[in-house]
Amino acid sequence: MSSVLLAVTRRDLLLARRRRVEALLPLGFFVVAAGLFPIGVGPEPQMLRTIAPGVVWVCALLAAMLSVTQMFASDHQDGSLEQLLLAPQPLVAVVLGKVLAHWLSSGLPLVLAAPLLGVLFDMRGTAIGVLVATLLLGTPVLSLLGAVGGALTLGLRSGAALVFLIVLPLTIPALIFGTGAVGAVEGGQSPQAHLSLLGALLIAALLGAPWATAAALRISLD
Template sequence: MSLLFAITRRDLLLARRRRVEALLPLGFFIVAAGLFPIGVGPEPQTLRQIAPGVVWVCALLAAMLSVTQMFASDHQDGSLEQMLLAPQPLLTVVLGKVLAHWLSSGVPLVLATPVIGVQFGMGAQAIAILALTLLLGTPVLSLLGAVGAALTLGLRSGAALVFLLVLPLTIPALIFGTGAVVAVEGGQSAQAHLSLLGALLIATALAAPWATAAALRISLD
């Protein structure tokens, strides 16, 4: 646990020093989602219908902007190789870096969700469910993004490959997240969608760190 917190704290400090890069996903999320009401028009019913999908797609793309840098800087300065040679398990290092990425990129997206929801004219209950789905879904994006970042580590076109590898895997989270909000707006219960999203988070948390650790070893061999 001490190693986990040390890796997380280290990456958060590095993100704080690179504030422009750290705030880029949040800025993209707010600007991209905020442009849709302008482009689609001021019709409230139309905005409420497209809001869940728009917010989730923008959050997904925003998370992918920073996920390629999860291991890149450590790989460039050689510290990632030292982590692999350390006696501590690599799985703990991976979990620490994923946690730091989620805290610096995913949590700000969740906190900005109410502002975006107000722009789309969503009700308070729908905004709350949307924020809850992103709270459950953004860790999935970070975990899956870590796998893609590890597989493409050191490649010239790694960022493009991460998008191609990770985006298809995030479709279930997108479906369950938007489905929960649509169900609430239709007067139905969102429990089923939230349960499926939580199950997806548990399954990803159990499998993705092992796959990321194996991909890192392969990339550095």
């Protein structure tokens, strides 16, 4: 199962490297959208620190949703997804490999760009560190839930809009815990409770989302 996961991950990363513009689109949207807020609300440092966690997390959420519809779409169009379903390897391992590749190409760049946005919003060093930690825990959740939505809407004309409607309500807990952890640090409190809940959410998504995605793929391709 691990060899299948690594093979699928390596394959999708190679494909993402060939389509660099599509791979960098979520990162570009994330940086540009979040960077416009300090210009719009003004240079007041306290105001920027207050809105920073919510702005960064909402932009990260929307950026992640831009690419989840393509997680299975290209394989569905060229027929390779059907071959993966017919292969003797576990479909769950294939799903995990594609989710891991999606996070490495779309989610991890958002985490790496977060400190730059933290400086832009005049956040303190400890708050920036917690923001990066919450995104490191939360962006895999977005990829896992996005895989479920992408599988359910596979082959539909309005799939992108349906993915937003299906996935966005499920990501609200991650948004709450992520922004709450940074807000707790800014208020002089410990972010441990919020980080623990975010970690528990990641574990729950890892235990349920791959199997739900595999079932949705079989239903979509029947």
